[in-house]
């Protein structure tokens with residue numbers, strides 16, 4: 001049996017899509033269907049694909065099998081002339097049989113790599129299912145190698161293994177491993193009250209947010225991860241942080257252990273989410289609501305008119321989310337509130353009650369929420385609901401398309417720039433395009 005757990009959400013005060021309107025939904029008890037069965041998700045290694053693009057002086061060395069190498073290589077689609085910033089140290093039969101010392105081999109691989117690539121300033125040793133199965137202790141390996149290569153190169157480790165993680169949890173594990181390296185804010189005379197945005201954002205989105213914060217009088221907002229691993233944000237008891245991604249539970253915990261305080265906010269998807277997120281961040285640092293409204297007015301209006309063009313393709317259509325990226329709840333809120341879509345089921349691999357509190361309060365009453373997965377049961381519910389579009393992983397998309405359903409790959413929602421005002425219509429288009437394609441095929 002799968003338990004149904006009631007949860008309580010808090011009231012949310014946020015700016016809506018129109019200027020500075022204030023929406024305050026009532027608290028609502030919601031029931032969540034919890035499932036613990038077979039899952040269909042990518043592993044945490046997938047995060048390397050966007051993380052290696054973001055942190056431009058970092059290298060990700062997966063310690064894994066040929067399967068791991070194929071996964072990362074094919075998903076990243078590296079250009080043939082590019083110097084890659086990720087690779088796999090393959091654990092082979094000799095390592096598995098205990099005929100070779102995997103630690104010696106790893107040291108050899110790392111030494112060769114760092115001699116050849118002086119541009120690498122941070123090296124992540126990324127664990128996988130095979131490295132966990134043979135109990136290769138990568139944290140000790142990272143400490144040992146750090147002693148050898150410090151101070152020129154920082155060597156850290158985290159796990160991207162599919163045994164326990166879903167694909168966005170790779171980023172969480174990576175950022176959590178960086179937290180102990182963040183400089184202490186009190187070391188800096190001008191630390192004061194500072195704001196850090198947490199979660200990997202494409203550079204173009206980071207620049208847009210930086211400009212908006214600067215227009216509100218906050219020119220020193222820091223981002224984690226930064227573009228260069230040598231420019232980590234400083235952190236301390238006066239640091240307030242704003243989560244840009246909903247899947248960073250371990251990172252948030254590690255930041256709070258360092259004294260930072262989370263600013264509760266919806267996530268910056270769509271006009272409404274972006275407005276509420278910016279408002280929460282700015283107000284936590286004492287910026288007046290009217291200044292935020294003024295600074296965001298033109299971007300907000302631009303985004304609203306771009307969204308209005310996509311809305312007719314989505315309004316009244318139904319959507320079913322399989323659990324995959326942990327973006328499901330904020331995306332469901334965006335699709336329902338700003339584009340008029342109907343939510344049949346919103347599945348998420350893990351529902352962090354505290355971080356999702358404000359998002360849950362914005363969902364309509366009665367929507368079916370599910371946490372975890374029992375894929376066969378969920379497929380049955382999906383077939384019974386016959387939604388207009390299904391958001392799911394690659395493994396489910398093709399079979400569902402064969403059954404005549406329209407699908408959207410969840411992974412594309414993480415690979416594409418989707419945060420903020422200027423990307424709101426692009427995000428809506430990611431759902432409208434598959435519906436349009438199905439319509440054309442049927443015509």
Ligand code: SF4
Pocket residue numbers: 043044045064065067068069071127128129130160161162163
């Ligand atoms: S880490 Fe595990 S799930 Fe991921 S590619 Fe390697 S073997 Fe497969």
